[in-house]
Amino acid sequence: MYSLIDARHYDGSRCVRCRGRAGSSSPRKPIEQARRCQRPRGASLDLASLAKADPASRQYIANRLPSLLAAAAREGDLQLWISSLGLVTELKTIEAVPVLTELLRKENTGFILWGPVGHARLYDDPVAYALSEIGDPATQPVAKLFQDGDAATRRRAAIVLGNIATPQAREALVRQILLEQVDDLRAVMQDQVTYIDKKVRLGIAR
Numbered sequence: 001m002y003s004l005i006d007a008r009h010y011d012g013s014r015c016v017r018c019r020g021r022a023g024s025s026s027p028r029k030p031i032e033q034a035r036r037c038q039r040p041r042g043a044s045l046d047l048a049s050l051a052k053a054d055p056a057s058r059q060y061i062a063n064r065l066p067s068l069l070a071a072a073a074r075e076g077d078l079q080l081w082i083s084s085l086g087l088v089t090e091l092k093t094i095e096a097v098p099v100l101t102e103l104l105r106k107e108n109t110g111f112i113l114w115g116p117v118g119h120a121r122l123y124d125d126p127v128a129y130a131l132s133e134i135g136d137p138a139t140q141p142v143a144k145l146f147q148d149g150d151a152a153t154r155r156r157a158a159i160v161l162g163n164i165a166t167p168q169a170r171e172a173l174v175r176q177i178l179l180e181q182v183d184d185l186r187a188v189m190q191d192q193v194t195y196i197d198k199k200v201r202l203g204i205a206r
Helices: 040-053 056-077 080-089 096-105 126-134 136-143 150-166 167-179 183-202
Strands: 113-114 120-123
Touching: 040 056, 040 080, 056 096, 056 126, 056 167, 080 120, 080 126, 096 126, 096 136, 126 150, 136 150, 136 167, 150 167, 150 183
Parallel strands: none
Antiparallel strands: 113 120
16 A cells, blocks of 8 residues: 555646656645655655645645545554654644544554654654644543543543643543542543643643
8 A cells, every 4th residue: 555645646746746857837736646656755744845835735635634544553554554643743633533532542552653844753652642733623532532431541531631731621631530430540630630730830731
């Protein structure tokens, strides 16, 4: 399977980075044809830049990312997984929240995430990190994991909410503290509330 970086190209160009050599025009209207890119990580950089500069292209990319991310997880395609999750995180793709919250139920393996910034960054929990970067649009879907998630899932959900660090995230944590039956998890949730309060005092909360 091609990576996300290989698979989304524009107006006859090989890829966003390769278009100069191909002699095509500025990419504006994404099309479905997939062509192999000569420099996949370079193309990832350009996809992120293009999405930030062009709302139509951003929406197109955002609409495709959830299915790519789900396919990568389902098929064990590490290249596609790293590429799509890195782009989701960089672009804060709200459309990916449903897929990410379901992935939060899976075992966290952790890995070196090659993000669109082009260098290796080690995140202990890249799915949780992506959700926390998306921010408040992820708060309610993540909080719903408290209702039926196992202990590991509830712990990860609490940490996501602590890192989102908005009033809505704090409220969700406080509600769950009152309901949580596992002492260790209540302590984790209380730690996250304390963390949010500290960020508020320092003026760095969202």
